[in-house]
Amino acid sequence: MTTLKPGDSFPSDVVFSYIPYTEESGDITSCGIPVNYNASKEWADKKVVLFSVPGAFTPTCSVSHLPGYIKNLPQLKAKGVDVVAVLAFNDPFVMSAWGKANKITDDSILFLSDPDAKFSKSIGWADPASGRTGRYALVIDHGKVTYADIETERGSLKKSGAETVLASL
Template sequence: MPVLKPGDSFPPDVVFSHIPYTEEKGEITACGIPVSYNASKEWADKKVVLFSVPGAFTPTCSVSHLPGYIQNLPQFKAKGVDIVAVVAFNDAFVMSAWGKANRVNDDSILFLSDPDAKFSKTIDWADDASGRTKRYALVIDHGKVTYADIETERGSLQKSGADTVLASL
């Protein structure tokens, strides 16, 4: 499958790994049980913002990229966004811990794992050299892609940052 672009349908059978947040497993050292998260099914009738980072706990991702989405969550909701999700190649345990480390103590932002960058590879937005997901953002509205862009400069948030994606809604 080539790169997704506005007007395309979100691919069928996109499944990520996810550990749903629970209060009893709310401590950063607590491990939940990873479950399959069928994004194609879950997002079919919702407006979704999905942004991808090269890795949890990395400088640009932790200092700038994720915080922008956390801070702007009310504005995304006000624009009719049902789900905000972040994806990286890290396993579900790391993604869960990253959410807890950033005080996302609910599933207001989904922390999804794209093991082996499988989804990112299918849309040609994975780094072949490292095997990581690249930095990109998608808006999916009831199964249709309405925004899709990828960063071409290391550390840049010009195309995938919260402000840019929010302006596209």
């Protein structure tokens, strides 16, 4: 269990669960089919912002954290970010519904599931009490971590919010 830090390589075996957005399953009550998303492979030659939340549809996550990234998406893209992804321990169906509830009708932000907080635990950033993913942010540039920080105050976005990550680019 090693915390990722700037200069580290992104692990080579990271696979999340994901439901790609499709128009035919675009309604919030429609379910798509979960697929494995091999982040290590997909992100090897891209600039990626990955932010993690304790849970979809929870207060800080829904009112502040995700909306900050939605609002700043054009600025992130202007800084060369290819992929913006949000991660939570929720299952892929909940993550897909959270994306639809926030009117993300494409893959401009990926809603990824970290079942059992496996990835977050592997980097030491899962909440020890609840077992959920922690609130953190990573920037991965062509396989190298260039920014990595976790919130230590409940409900804080000082280290993982969109504005902080944008300033780090």
